[in-house]
Amino acid sequence: MTDPFVETRNLTKTFYEESRGEVRAVDSVDLTCRSGEILGLLGANGAGKTTTLRMLSTVLRPTSGEAWVMGHEVRKDPERVRENLGFYSASTALYPKITARETLRFFAQVNRFPRERIEARIEELIDRFGIGDFANSRVEKLSSGMKQKVSIARTVAHDPPVLIFDEPTVALDVLNAIELRQIIGRLRDEGKAILFSTHIMSEAEQLCDRIAIIHQGRILAVGTLDELRKSTGHHYLEEIFVHFARVRDPSEAEVESLRRDRP
């Protein structure tokens, strides 16, 4: 089997918050994601999904642990890591004053896409994501659906092997969300390794090849939907999620005693 495109080992991030003191937003997370695979990060708001993905995209520095993207470690070689990934989230906005075409050119350039192939790549993207009608309009004049297309196109502008979608559907209407999921599915079929975070169970069920359940900064379980069903005895992802979250929640002591009681 080939090496995974994305791998984390003991990835940990600690924040300090005024009210709560030291908070482990991400606690010893181990993940892998391979080519042609969508790994879903499923968790409630504040579970640590965004923090994990931000560490992978090198915007945040891990407090401890390691993470690799295409064999490049996030702290040692952040530029190479970012060259190999495209990051999309509801909070990654577009520059309003430039046109769709200029947006794609800009992101191809800053991501060091080979210069001689940039123009051809732009045409390809415009064609593929159906941007042709508004390629020369300024982004500020576009509808939210059009903006979404441009946003995805700019995410893959430099044709990176790894894609990160951080709660991409959160601000979208139903049709746009469906379209986005279809696009993500096609990108997987092309061999991209995709990390996809969501708090919507049905979305994870439909789209993801494997699901990592993340709760209070920890990965509670990882596996295909079938594996998760087998291990918990529940059918629906919602029940599976609650099952793991319950085991985790009661108290550390209780969990410890459960562990010790096991033969």
Place this chain on the structure above:
Amino acid sequence: MRLTVPIRAVFGLEIRTLLRDPRTLLISVVLPIVLIPAILIAGDWIESREARATEALSFRVAVEGDRVDLARALLLRVGDETPPGAGRDPTSRFQFVDLEEPGEALADARIDVVLHAMDYGTWMRGVEDGSVDPGPGGPPGEFDGAPRLQILFHSDRTSSREGAQALRRHLLDIREVRRDSILLAAGFPVPTDEVLVVESVNVAPPEAMEGAQLGRFLTLILLGLMTLGGSAIATDTLAGEKERGTLNTLLTSAARRQEIITGKLLAIMAVAFAIALIQILNLWLFLGLGIVDVGGALAVRIPPEAALLLLVLYLPAVALVSGVLLLTSAYARSYKEAQLYLTPVLLALVLPAAVPMLPGISLQSAILLVPIANLGVAVRDLLMGDIHIPSVMTAWAVTALAATWVTRRCVLAIQDENLLLGDRSQEEHTGGEGLFRKQVLVWVLVLWGVKILWDFNIPVQDLRWASLLGVGLVFGLFPLVVIRRFRLEPRRALALRMPHPGVWAGVLLGVPAGILTVLGVFQLVDTVVPVPTEMMESLGQALTPEAIPVWQLLIFVALVPGITEELTFRGVVLYGLRRRFGPVALALVVGLIFGIFHFSLFRIPTTATLGVILTAVTLLTGSILPAMVWHTLNNAAAVLASRDMLPGIDSEWLAEGVGWGWSVSGLVALGVAFAVIWRFRTPYPEVGPPRVG
């Protein structure tokens, strides 16, 4: 440095965004271009109008006294004996009015000037009974027996002031002619070889004069324009991007942080440069077409190769200015916050650019180490034809180094997680202490503004009132307002705790040691930027005027500031900032803030030093009380020293600088004092950024 593709992409994006935003373009480019000539034209128009008005003014003069006849004869005779040098008949500018009570008419502005002509005897009697002002010469002098002509006027009215001046010049001219003619008429032999003729002739070549004049202002004008131009794009770039969410997108791209900053910096520099260039062309055009005449200074001819040299010289200054603007933007969490920071930043940038205007500043002094200021002085010298290559190169290198450092800070700032993820802002809704910690700098800024407006607009002559209102009220009220607004707990916010008794020994030793240290700092400043002596004297008079008894000075100059300034600076300001910095940086920052509230440029370093000491004491003892006592004793010592009331200490000795030996001993003693305080320390709680595991 190689211009990589990402750098060029970021640069292009910034310029494109600017050019496509009509509002930014209007405010940052079009407006200044139109505004400056408009100001020049308006200024020119007002000036010429005023000149014409004064020229055309005729003055109403009333003559009184027992020698009215003499006065009139003098003034009337001039018609046929115009004194040398007078262009037109000056008597036509005086219109004589006959009045019963000229004094009252003068007070009511019915006339401009009263000419009081008296015999010597009348004048003497008048001086003795107090009805006549003895004049600046005072009673009996070299002209005993001569009749006196006194010109009475009101200096608050332009017409009266100008009238008195014109009349005086006129009478002096007449007196000279009259004396000469009397001498001649008396057949007095005047040997010409014993007559001294004094004339002053300016032999400086016109280029040097114009160069000097231009050189003094050029840096200020250019940097001012560039800062204004660059600030619009700078605030929009990082702070605006954080607000819009595009920074997040950009930071997940493969561009290096250094490349992003470089691209943005170049864009700001380009805009700043372009605007300055347009302005210069603009001025040249207006001057060339003769639409505005602002004198020769700006019309000085600069050959192209010199202009190129100037460009190269200014390059690091432009980079530094742009870098500081970018850094401001990087530290702001939103566009609004960036705009708020901008005014003080602009001020701080323009200040060093004004240094070449100060008299007596040479590049071969410590000013060489002050970025921007050193280049300003270098350019001034260059335009005067005085070139010292090693100094100029050092100046260039120092400013370039500062620019590099600032750029580096920008790179770090866009890697700072706390600055990037400014989205956790629950405090904004819940209020309280957390909110105060966020807003404390804004509040300090507002207080600073209030204090400036107060000090420069409300003239309080009496020191006692100035102290009570300008210091006591302002700095006493501020903590109260803050505590009320943010519902702070007063004892914690003001650090009202009892320190360990042993601390007081340290304070008693520390006060004199601190004074010597601060005097040392003053000497240090003096070697960098020589402090004008007049300024020192006027400051001394302003702070310890002779007319006020010592016990009152001790209250108003020592006790009032000692308590209220501490409540503000070592009280709420320190409390609000305590989480942002570690203890050392905190002492420096609070000290500096304390310094900038003493607006005189020369007082900032010394008061900031005292501020650092006082903050350090508060941080070590966790209590405001030692700082209050220290501050009060410090000021009290200064008051007593100025009155020569400290045993064995001469105020002259202090004023002239105590010398390095004493300052260093002071510093050592200060160290000992702090060692004592350290020994009995009860540190200020919760200082420094929360630790991340």
